[in-house]
Amino acid sequence: MREGDAAPYVFNITTGSLRVYKLLPDGRRQITGFLFAGDFLGLAVGESYVFSAEAMEPSTVCRFRKGPFRALVAHSPPLEHLLLDRTYRELAAAQNQMLLLGRKTAIERMASFLFELPGYDPARPSAPGQVRLPMKRGDIADYLGLTVETVSRVLTRMKVKGLISIPSPNELIVERPERLRQHALGEV
Amino acid sequence: MREGDAAPYVFNITTGSLRVYKLLPDGRRQITGFLFAGDFLGLAVGESYVFSAEAMEPSTVCRFRKGPFRALVAHSPPLEHLLLDRTYRELAAAQNQMLLLGRKTAIERMASFLFELPGYDPARPSAPGQVRLPMKRGDIADYLGLTVETVSRVLTRMKVKGLISIPSPNELIVERPERLRQHALGEV
């Protein structure tokens, strides 16, 4: 779906992963978030979408027409409550991302990014965790407000420091979660 | 209110203006938004606030205890709908801010900022508009992901170009809205 297009549908993701982004006229892209199974898409008010979205891998979604969906929500307080709750979480995540984009260095951004991906177990803060990266380097760069080159260089630096290892371009192992977390908070 | 504190209240702003922000441990600050009369504050889920907020000038708010407020919302579908709608708008604004912080240059950020302040009349796109700046340079800098020095330099550059004029530090006149808008979109 494209920013500016008429917005007749709401989607719920069944499988796969999507990137949500906004563009400037000259092509500069900012990815505002990645979506995975269970996430909703296209809820915003208004007649047209305010952002674009694309699948990053083969994905399936459940599509609702907006009118009936709105009616359903309006008649189901629990559902509306669920949506409100999810939207608050999304807003809190957006604020964290603003902090990242406005005030963190490249390595701090990457460290923060790795912690929000599934694969980290908060119950075992120092246990290494494996992370799947369904997105390409360019997607990570446009999500973190960097260039692909910088993303690549930062990953190399982390590898050299022993913070992570990279078995393949789409897999990453966090070797030292506690030190990576310090980086994410700018405490190094 | 401070990030991390217990969150027993929800606020609605009556008069004045507030800044909402997040901090890194070393003191770096990112202002995620400015709030004005009519805006809600502290709606997010959870036991504690996920950001801090301060008044920028003498302000008054209407304070609700969270429990009763939630109950009120739950029993009033129109109210919940209103909150959901506002939150979507806030989320859309946050996505625009991510684009700004991740991909725009200093002058583009400042131009974008000036357009989201009250004082611009969309019905007369080329008419000069006066803008009140209740926040200090440091607040603008922390909102745009810049430093005070860069904010000051960009304003000077805009002044030299004839895009704006600055009668006093807290007042600003947009002289060439159409050219400023081009800057905001990176079309220069």
Place this chain on the structure above:
DNA sequence: CGGACCGTTGAAAGGTGTCAAGTTGCGTGG
């Protein structure tokens, strides 16, 4: 085998940050 895409690495350029100093405006107190 050739080509497209992706990721990595190097060298140089540049925009913004850092550090420092100077100016202005204003409230306070002598």
Place this chain on the structure above:
DNA sequence: CCACGCAACTTGACACCTTTCAACGGTCCG
């Protein structure tokens, strides 16, 4: 009434992190 101190703002010089530009190797696939 004026000197003083302070905070906010501006300006300059320089440093540095990230970007830009370029080249190279690897993988997949026609």
